[in-house]
Amino acid sequence: xxxxxxxxxxxxxxxxxxxxxxxxxxxxxxxxxxxxxxxxxxxxxxxxxxxxxxxxxxxxxxxxxxxxxxxxxxxxxxxxxxxxxxxxxxxxxxxxxxxxxxxxxxxxxxxxxxxxxxxxxxxxxxxxxxxxxxxxxxxxxxxxxxxxxxxxxxxxxxxxxxxxxxxxxxxxxxxxxxxxxxxxxxxxxxxxxxxxxxxxxxxxxxxxx
Numbered sequence: 272x273x274x275x276x277x278x279x280x281x282x283x284x285x286x287x288x289x290x291x292x293x294x295x296x297x298x299x300x301x302x303x304x305x306x307x308x309x310x311x312x313x314x315x316x317x318x319x320x321x322x323x324x325x326x327x328x329x330x331x332x333x334x335x336x337x338x339x340x341x342x343x344x345x346x347x348x349x350x351x352x353x354x355x356x357x358x359x360x361x362x363x364x365x366x367x368x369x370x371x372x373x374x375x376x377x378x379x380x381x382x383x384x385x386x387x388x389x390x391x392x393x394x395x396x397x398x399x400x401x402x403x404x405x406x407x408x409x410x411x412x413x414x415x416x417x418x419x420x421x422x423x424x425x426x427x428x429x430x431x432x433x434x435x436x437x438x439x440x441x442x443x444x445x446x447x448x449x450x451x452x453x454x455x456x457x458x459x460x461x462x463x464x465x466x467x468x469x470x471x472x473x474x475x476x477x478x479x480x
Contacts, residue, residue, distance in 0.1 A: 275315045282308035282325075294419060296339055303332035345391050346428040348436070353385035353399055361397055362413075369415050372454045376413050384409060384438070388416075388425050395420040398429060407443035414447065414457075423460055430461050434476050445474045 285305030292298040306328035313321030351358060362369070362378040369376055388396040396416040402409045416425040433439055447463060449455035449470045463472035 275312065278308060278315065279312045282306075282312050294421060296336070296422060299332050299336050299339070303329055303336070306332065344424070346395075346425075346432075347389040347392075348429060348432060349387045349389060350438070351385045351387050353382040358385060358387075358397065358399075361394070365415065365417065368418060369413065371451070372457075373413060373415070373450055375450060380412070382412065386429065388429055390420060390425065396425040396429075402438075402442065404441045407441055409438075409442050409445045411445055411447040414461075423457070426457070426461050430474065439476060442476050444476055447472055447474075 282305050285301055285308060287305075289298050289302035289305055292301060306325040310322045310325035310329060313319065313323075313325060359378070366378065369378075382399045382401055384398070384400045384402050386398040387394065388398070394417065397413065398411060398415075399413040400409055400411040414426060414429075416422075430445070433445070445463075447458055449458050449463075449465075449472055455470070455472070458472045458474075461474065463474045465472055
């Protein structure tokens with residue numbers, strides 16, 4: 272197998288991988304890489320239709336990525352009771368995906384804090400936990416974004432907006448337990464810091480004066 276053939280195979284793998292992705296931004300990026308590799312492959316073998324078509328696809332992906340980065344989304348956090356049929360149905364439908372990041376999450380437990388997050392009017396995520404006003408702590412037991420919205424924006428909006436809400440009264444910090452490496456990296460992106468206690472992480476709340 273020659274180096275040129277390897278480039279062709281790599282391009283095929285990248286394009287195929289992009290078609291299996293749910294997150295639109297990641298799909299566009301991987302598809303762009305695949306099309307760019309195919310364009311190089313077409314150039315090396317002297318196939319101008321292959322090179323030209325894939326160069327055009329690269330341009331399409333660049334345009335859509337530019338559009339996605341400039342588009343302003345509308346977020347909304349909706350208070351909700353944790354034991355409603357809607358929340359239970361949500362947890363049941365996405366139980367397998369939730370278990371990848373927070374395997375010990377107990378969907379049967381009665382939580383005292385529940386929020387649904389909407390993006391452009393579409394269901395994007397769910398926050399479940401317990402608040403202890405006497406200690407000023409909100410314990411987050413589930414912080415989940417639906418697969419197509421797992422890009423940090425959903426969680427970022429909630430944690431940045433939370434100090435301004437009525438629910439933040441008497442809350443000084445938010446706690447969450449990192450159970451997987453991916454979950455820990457996510458919490459760090461959300462502003463949580465390690466406490467050194469069995470994966471427990473904290474994010475301090477500074478309410479507007």
